[in-house]
Amino acid sequence: MDFPPYDGTPDYIASPALSQIVNVAVGLGRPLLVRGEPGTGKTLLAHSIAEALGLELHAWHVKSTSKAREGLYTYDTVQRLNDSRFQDRDVSDIRSYIRHGALGEAFASERPSVVLIDEIDKADIEFPNDLLHELDAMRFAIHETGDEIAAVHRPVVVITSNAEKELPDAFLRRCVFHYIAFPDQAMLTEILKVHFPTLEEDLLSAALIRFLALRDVPELRKRPSTSELVDWVSALNRGGIDPALLANELPFLGTLLKKEQDIDTVTRRARGR
Amino acid sequence: MFIDFFHGLRRHGIGVTLQEWLTFLEALHKGLIRESVDDLYHVGRAVLVKHEAEYDLYDQVFLHTFGDAPAPPAVTQDVLDWLDDPILPRPLTPEERQRLNALQQDLEELMRAFEERLAQQKERHDGGSHWVGTGGTSPFGSGGFHPGGIRVGDGGGSMSARLIAAKRQFQNYRHDRVLDIRGLQIALKKLRRLKRVGQEEELDLDETVGATCRNGGDIELVFQSPRANEARLLLLMDAGGSMTPHARLVSSLFSAAHGLQHFKSFQHLYFHNCPYSTLFRDIQRQDAMPTHELLRSIDEDTYLVIVGDATMHPAELTEPWGAIDYWHHNETSGIEWLRRLRARLRHAVWLNPLREAWWNAPSLLMVRRLFPMYPLTVSGLEDAVEQLLQTRPIQ
Numbered sequence: 001m002d003f004p005p006y007d008g009t010p011d012y013i014a015s016p017a018l019s020q021i022v023n024v025a026v027g028l029g030r031p032l033l034v035r036g037e038p039g040t041g042k043t044l045l046a047h048s049i050a051e052a053l054g055l056e057l058h059a060w061h062v063k064s065t066s067k068a069r070e071g072l073y074t075y076d077t078v079q080r081l082n083d084s085r086f087q088d089r090d091v092s093d094i095r096s097y098i099r100h101g102a103l104g105e106a107f108a109s110e111r112p113s114v115v116l117i118d119e120i121d122k123a124d125i126e127f128p129n130d131l132l133h134e135l136d137a138m139r140f141a142i143h144e145t146g147d148e149i150a151a152v153h154r155p156v157v158v159i160t161s162n163a164e165k166e167l168p169d170a171f172l173r174r175c176v177f178h179y180i181a182f183p184d185q186a187m188l189t190e191i192l193k194v195h196f197p198t199l200e201e202d203l204l205s206a207a208l209i210r211f212l213a214l215r216d217v218p219e220l221r222k223r224p225s226t227s228e229l230v231d232w233v234s235a236l237n238r239g240g241i242d243p244a245l246l247a248n249e250l251p252f253l254g255t256l257l258k259k260e261q262d263i264d265t266v267t268r269r270a271r272g273r
Numbered sequence: 274m275f276i277d278f279f280h281g282l283r284r285h286g287i288g289v290t291l292q293e294w295l296t297f298l299e300a301l302h303k304g305l306i307r308e309s310v311d312d313l314y315h316v317g318r319a320v321l322v323k324h325e326a327e328y329d330l331y332d333q334v335f336l337h338t339f340g341d342a343p344a345p346p347a348v349t350q351d352v353l354d355w356l357d358d359p360i361l362p363r364p365l366t367p368e369e370r371q372r373l374n375a376l377q378q379d380l381e382e383l384m385r386a387f388e389e390r391l392a393q394q395k396e397r398h399d400g401g402s403h404w405v406g407t408g409g410t411s412p413f414g415s416g417g418f419h420p421g422g423i424r425v426g427d428g429g430g431s432m433s434a435r436l437i438a439a440k441r442q443f444q445n446y447r448h449d450r451v452l453d454i455r456g457l458q459i460a461l462k463k464l465r466r467l468k469r470v471g472q473e474e475e476l477d478l479d480e481t482v483g484a485t486c487r488n489g490g491d492i493e494l495v496f497q498s499p500r501a502n503e504a505r506l507l508l509l510m511d512a513g514g515s516m517t518p519h520a521r522l523v524s525s526l527f528s529a530a531h532g533l534q535h536f537k538s539f540q541h542l543y544f545h546n547c548p549y550s551t552l553f554r555d556i557q558r559q560d561a562m563p564t565h566e567l568l569r570s571i572d573e574d575t576y577l578v579i580v581g582d583a584t585m586h587p588a589e590l591t592e593p594w595g596a597i598d599y600w601h602h603n604e605t606s607g608i609e610w611l612r613r614l615r616a617r618l619r620h621a622v623w624l625n626p627l628r629e630a631w632w633n634a635p636s637l638l639m640v641r642r643l644f645p646m647y648p649l650t651v652s653g654l655e656d657a658v659e660q661l662l663q664t665r666p667i668q
Contacts, residue, residue, distance in 0.1 A: 021319045027305045085492045166455045172323040173292050179325035
């Protein structure tokens with residue numbers, strides 16, 4: 001499958017390195033594993049790829065109780081049992097009680113698609129291993145019916161991880177890996193301009209300087225990320241804050257810092273000066 | 274040139290596999306890498322390196338292979354290996370031992386002498402045999418040789434100096450000491466006590482079939498609550514002093530347990546050499562927690578894992594006021610605190626980072642009579658978990 005090269009979308013700025021890695025992963029047909037600080041746009045990357053390449057997106061948000069098979073299909077036994085009792089539906093066809101998961105849908109779809117497996121490290125430690133075969137072969141069997149679902153088009157698979165757990169080596173070997181580093185000042189400016197095209201230059205640069213200084217406070221438990229910066233600037237913008245004010249004050253601090261201790265730390269430091 | 278790159282990466286500890294290397298070649302072959310060094314760099318990194326912690330090493334090898342930068346000093350890894358594998362302090366010659374034995378005093382006398390000497394001492398002394406200082410044979414100080422002295426402050430014993438001189442004769446032991454976090458996690462995952470808790474939301478298939486039959490074929494759905502892990506883990510870790518060479522081992526066990534999110538509760542506390550009346554929430558031992566508070570509040574089914582070398586002067590274990598830290602006024606002896614911990618908890622083990630061949634210190638043998646002891650390796654942890662899972666009556 002040939003796609004036009006990916007190069008970010010109007011509302012998602014991808015660094016040249018990231019764009020290139022996306023193209024390599026698509027070209028090799030390998031899953032792309034992205035890791036990085038929270039709020040650096042790991043999940044949005046999949047949406048952006050789908051949009052840029054004109055593909056459907058099948059998202060699978062992994063939870064601590066997720067099982068690998070749920071991404072392929074689930075078999076609704078209770079519904080079938082219930083239907084057989086009241087005889088209001090034909091229960092002889094098991095197929096009508098099989099529901100595809102995100103991967104299953106993508107395999108069965110006539111159109112090429114993007115599959116997002118979000119926060120894979122939240123699930124059980126064996127979870128990634130259970131998906132190895134399906135991601136390799138791009139096919140799976142439904143035990144209840146004996147049907148085999150093979151991918152019509154090899155989907156682009158994007159996997160995100162917060163590094164809460166170590167992923168198994170066998171799984172890592174098959175992936176293309178990219179670590180999304182925290183954007184530098186130039187890139188942050190660009191991101192802010194995408195979100196607020198009409199923002200005054202003064203406010204933007206004053207806010208950025210304060211934000212970057214805040215990220216450098218060593219005692220912070222959770223450093224503010226890009227998405228929090230966007231929220232903050234949006235609040236500043238709407239509140240009509242004078243850029244000169246930012247030199248001495250941090251209005252709407254709650255949009256940047258989400259932990260009580262962090263707010264304490266920053267206010268104490270501000271007073272200490 | 275490319276094969277040099279491959280070997281270079283492997284030589285410097287980035288575990289590139291053949292499969293990953295073939296993927297890299299495939300990317301080259303498919304024209305996914307345009308003719309630029311930047312492209313080669315980024316694509317190579319994405320395909321060959323799977324953790325951002327290895328990015329820096331990759332950069333160095335890349336620069337060396339495709340640029341003119343010197344190879345990164347591989348010696349760093351060697352030094353880490355040595356530190357992971359400390360050797361025993363040098364045996365003392367008979368004359369030295371005799372001299373030191375003459376200095377051997379019983380603990381109380383030693384304490385008094387220490388206080389006196391501290392009162393007299395006006396300046397820093399190193400390498401001597403009388404004043405409080407470093408590197409000498411005085412019973413007081415740090416980093417010196419005295420079998421029964423008081424160490425003032427942290428800073429390791431006579432182990433470290435020897436390490437630098439160590440030849441690579443211990444390199445071969447490495448493979449049985451490699452502790453990968455995942456291996457530890459898999460071992461720890463066996464610690465579970467499943468209980469049904471919360472809303473009844475899971476279909477109980479067996480019971481549903483039974484109830485439906487009793488109902489004469491009319492379907493009767495029976496639900497049950499899902500099972501959750503009720504296991505609690507308490508990790509007590511020896512920090513500082515003679516444990517410094519094992520810091521990496523201990524921290525991999527800690528991150529394994531911490532990252533698992535498998536337990537109903539996971540608590541970790543630190544101590545120095547032996548738990549006394551106070552335990553600490555942080556490794557610097559600043560944030561204190563009274564041990565009796567822990568004993569009072571803890572669930573008796575908590576799995577207790579103590580990590581330490583259990584190697585200390587016997588008095589530190591058996592004597593009141595015996596703690597190595599002078600400020601740690603322990604009215605109750607360390608062994609008594611250990612006994613209380615043991616008596617309070619149903620499941621307890623001791624993991625020792627020392628190799629089993631060295632398990633001969635008198636204090637270690639005493640501790641071992643109280644707690645089943647296992648080496649801090651993946652297989653040692655597996656055995657320890659087996660032991661924890663056995664229910665034994667509280668002593």
